[in-house]
Amino acid sequence: MHEVWMSVVTGFILIISGLFCVCIPNRIFSLILNLSVIYFLINTVYLLYLFSKKRKKIDLLFAFLSLFFVLFLMEYRQFPEWIIRVMFASYCLLIGISCTVQVGIHYINGMKGSFFFLLLGIAYIGLGLFLLWSNMVTTDRLLQFFGLYFMILGVQYLHDSWQSVQPEKKYRWKRSFRIMIPPIFAVFIPDRVIQGINAYLQEGKTIDLSEYKSDQEPQLKVMVHVGPDGFQKIGHICFAYKDLVYSYGNYDAQSFHLMQTLGDGVFFNVELNQYIANAMRAENNSIFEYGICLEPKEQALVERELRKLQANSYRWYCELEKTGDYDHFYQYAQDYPCRLHYRTGAKFYKIKQGKFKTYWVCGDNCASFIDWILGQLGSDVLSIRGIITPGSYFEFLETEYMKKSSPVVYRKVHPWNKELAKMYTGSYKKKRFKTS
Numbered sequence: 001m002h003e004v005w006m007s008v009v010t011g012f013i014l015i016i017s018g019l020f021c022v023c024i025p026n027r028i029f030s031l032i033l034n035l036s037v038i039y040f041l042i043n044t045v046y047l048l049y050l051f052s053k054k055r056k057k058i059d060l061l062f063a064f065l066s067l068f069f070v071l072f073l074m075e076y077r078q079f080p081e082w083i084i085r086v087m088f089a090s091y092c093l094l095i096g097i098s099c100t101v102q103v104g105i106h107y108i109n110g111m112k113g114s115f116f117f118l119l120l121g122i123a124y125i126g127l128g129l130f131l132l133w134s135n136m137v138t139t140d141r142l143l144q145f146f147g148l149y150f151m152i153l154g155v156q157y158l159h160d161s162w163q164s165v166q167p168e169k170k171y172r173w174k175r176s177f178r179i180m181i182p183p184i185f186a187v188f189i190p191d192r193v194i195q196g197i198n199a200y201l202q203e204g205k206t207i208d209l210s211e212y213k214s215d216q217e218p219q220l221k222v223m224v225h226v227g228p229d230g231f232q233k234i235g236h237i238c239f240a241y242k243d244l245v246y247s248y249g250n251y252d253a254q255s256f257h258l259m260q261t262l263g264d265g266v267f268f269n270v271e272l273n274q275y276i277a278n279a280m281r282a283e284n285n286s287i288f289e290y291g292i293c294l295e296p297k298e299q300a301l302v303e304r305e306l307r308k309l310q311a312n313s314y315r316w317y318c319e320l321e322k323t324g325d326y327d328h329f330y331q332y333a334q335d336y337p338c339r340l341h342y343r344t345g346a347k348f349y350k351i352k353q354g355k356f357k358t359y360w361v362c363g364d365n366c367a368s369f370i371d372w373i374l375g376q377l378g379s380d381v382l383s384i385r386g387i388i389t390p391g392s393y394f395e396f397l398e399t400e401y402m403k404k405s406s407p408v409v410y411r412k413v414h415p416w417n418k419e420l421a422k423m424y425t426g427s428y429k430k431k432r433f434k435t436s
Contacts, residue, residue, distance in 0.1 A: 003398070003402050004161050004165060004402060007157050007158075007160060007161040007399075007402070008157070008158060008161045010154070010157050011154040011155070011156075011157030011158035011161065012154065012158070013154070014150045014151065014153050014154030014157065015150070015151050015154035015155065015158075017147070017150050018146075018147040018148065018149070018150030018151035018152075018154060019147065019151065020147070021143045021144060021146055021147025021150065022144050022147035022148060022151070025139070025140040025141075025143035025144050025147070026140055028143055029080075029081070029139055029140070029143060032080075033073065033077060033080055036073060036080070037070055037073055037074060040066045040067075040069050040070045040073075041067075041070055043063075043066045044063050044066040044067045044070065047059045047060070047062050047063035047066060048060070048063045051063060081138075081139040084139060084142060085131055085132075085137065085139070085142065086131075086132065088131060088142060089127075089128045089129075089131035089132045090128070091128075091182070091184065092124045092125070092127045092128035092131065093124070093125060093128035093129070094362075094387070095121075095124045095387055096120075096121045096122070096123070096124030096125035096126075096127075096128060097121070097125065098121075098360075098362035098363060098387055099117045099118070099120050099121030099124065099363070100117075100118065100121035100122075100125070101360060101362070101363065102114070102117055102121075102360055102362070102363035102364065103117050103118045103121060105358045105360055105363065105364070106355075108358070109353060109354060109355075109357045109358060110353065110354070111354055111355060153181070160399045160402070160403075161402075163403050165404075181391075181392065181395060183387045183388065183389050183391070183392060186389055186391035186392045186394075186395055187234050187235075187389045187390075187391045188233060188234070188391065189391045189394055189395060190224055190226045190235050190286075190288060190390065190391055190394045191226050191233045191235070193288075194226050194286040194413075194415055194416075197209075197413060197415045198415050198417060201415065201417065209412065209413045209414070209415070210410070210411075210412045210413075211410060211411050211412075212409065212410040213401075213404070213408075213409050213410065214293070214409040214410070216293045216409055217293075218291030218292050218293045218294075218407075218409055218410065219241060219242055219292070219293065219294045219299055219302075220239060220240070220241055220291075220292040220293075220294055220302065220373070221239060221240045221241075221243075221272065221289060221290065221291050221292070222237065222238075222239045222289070222290045222292065222370060222374075222393075222397060223237065223238050223239070223240070223245075223276075223287050223288065223289050223290075224236075224237050224287065224288040224290075224390050224393065224394045224397070225237065225238075225279065225285045225286070225287055225390070226285065226286045226287075226288075227283070227284065227285055227286075228284050228285075228416070232285075234389065234390070234391075235389070235390035235391060235394075236249065236366055236390060237366050237367055237369075237370050237390040237393055237394075238366060238369075238370070239370055239373055240272045240275075241302060241303075241306060241373075243271060243272040243273070244269055244270075244271065244272070245268075245269060245270050245271070245272055245275045246267055246268075246269060246306070246309075246369075246373075247267060247268055247270075247275075247366070248265065248266070248267040248356060248359070248365075248366050248369035249266065249267075249359060249365075249366055250262070250263040250264070250265075250266070250359040250361070251266040251268070251318075251336065251337045251348060252264045252266055252316065252337075252350070253335060261360070261361040261362070262358070262359065262360055262361070263358070263359050264350055264351075264357075264358065264359065265350065265351040265356040265357050265358055265359045265364065266316055266337075266348055266349065266350050266351075266359070267309070267313070267348070267349055267351075267356075267369070268337070268340065268346045268347060268348045268349065269346065269347050269349075270340070270344045270345065270346035270347070271344070274343075274344040274345070275344060275346075276289075276414065278340065278343050278344050279414075280414060280416060280420070280421045281421050281422075282339065282343060283339075284416050284421070285416060286413075286414060286415045286416045287412075287413075287414040288394060288397075288411070288412075288413055288414075289410075289411070289412040289413075289414065290397045290401060290408050290410070290411055291408070291409050291410040291411075291412075292407050292408050292409070293407045293409050294377070294407065298376065298377050301376040301377070302373060302376055302377075305372070305373065305376055309351075310349075312351060312352050312353065312354065313349040313350060313351050313352060314349065314350055314352060315347065315348070315349055316348045316349055316350040317348070318332075318335065318337035318338045318341055318348060319332055319335060319337075319338055320332045320335075320337075320338040320341055320342060321341060326342065329342050355372070356368075356369065356372075362387045363387075365388075366390065367388045367389060367390055367392065367393050368388065370393055371388070371393075377407075398411075
């Protein structure tokens with residue numbers, strides 16, 4: 001019930017904020033600017049106080065930088081307007097370029113039906129360039145646009161909250177319209193949630209890490225991962241069907257391009273208990289696990305797609321499997337496929353052709369792989385396409401879990417810390433596996 005109330009409050013805040021942005025954009029911009037000046041003034045005083053106590057030169061340097069920024073904002077009040085326009089333009093260009101790259105990948109892989117992505121990419125690039133080079137779009141107009149977006153998103157939050165408290169009824173995954181949180185905000189949501197949970201645990205407080213709405217045994221389980229450092233905080237998402245994990249990613253180091261954002265599409269299979277134990281014990285990952293019950297007809301659809309996936313793939317061997325040098329595992333420990341195979345016996349497969357043959361972090365990525373499966377049930381997270389991240393899917397799954405009638409019947413949180421990780425014994429072993 002706490003999540004429902006939080007969703008209601010968030011919805012009202014978004015709607016009210018949106019109304020202010022639409023009705024009085026100039027005053028809202030002035031308010032934001034004035035609050036920024038006050039914040040940096042307070043920050044300057046605080047840093048000078050720290051310098052007086054600890055005599056660290058870095059505190060004094062940042063205090064002067066903070067004061068300089070205050071003076072700069074007061075003298076050049078148009079600068080924040082330029083920042084807002086350039087940041088939004090850059091966001092549009094990033095999505096547009098990502099869509100056009102995906103179109104190029106589909107063309108190279110012989111896929112059809114990418115015309116919509118081409119139009120979307122051109123539209124985003126056109127809008128980004130227009131914002132960069134034209135003075136016709138004022139800050140007021142941008143704030144009004146953001147206000148409309150906030151209002152629509154707020155209404156969606158209230159609608160989801162309303163559905164969450166309705167009596168159980170026949171559930172349909174399909175939605176006629178869904179607005180996603182911008183990826184730049186959604187991307188770190190799972191990491192923030194995990195940090196909050198760990199903060200509770202470190203304070204000695206108790207928190208329910210497993211919640212069940214039903215005693216039914218789910219056939220489909222979706223796992224959202226969060227790592228401790230760097231890009232791992234963006235996360236990863238995979239699924240298990242009847243406790244066999246399917247995880248898609250850019251696992252072949254020999255095919256890495258563009259700083260590992262592009263490469264051959266590879267997925268692996270491994271038993272669920274081995275996979276989670278390894279993620280907790282060896283990889284230091286935190287995991288959100290969601291159980292989804294399927295009707296017999298839905299199971300048949302998922303199994304049909306998994307058969308197609310297996311038929312459209314071939315066995316790929318990591319370096320450890322190729323050499324068979326299991327006694328010198330430490331030489332391969334930097335490579336994730338080698339580590340995973342050594343500890344769990346995971347088997348890797350490359351896609352032969354079509355969708356997912358090429359991994360692209362801003363297009364056909366792990367979140368798109370999940371949507372391919374949930375799409376068989378009617379889910380439409382990607383109906384309005386931009387860049388989708390594991391954080392976007394995390395927000396979607398949290399919303400669906402709140403609904404009484406949804407097939408998302410349980411949620412488990414596996415927050416990583418040294419003490420909890422020791423509990424995940426499972427089938428976690430270090431041993432040799434045949435390469436058959």
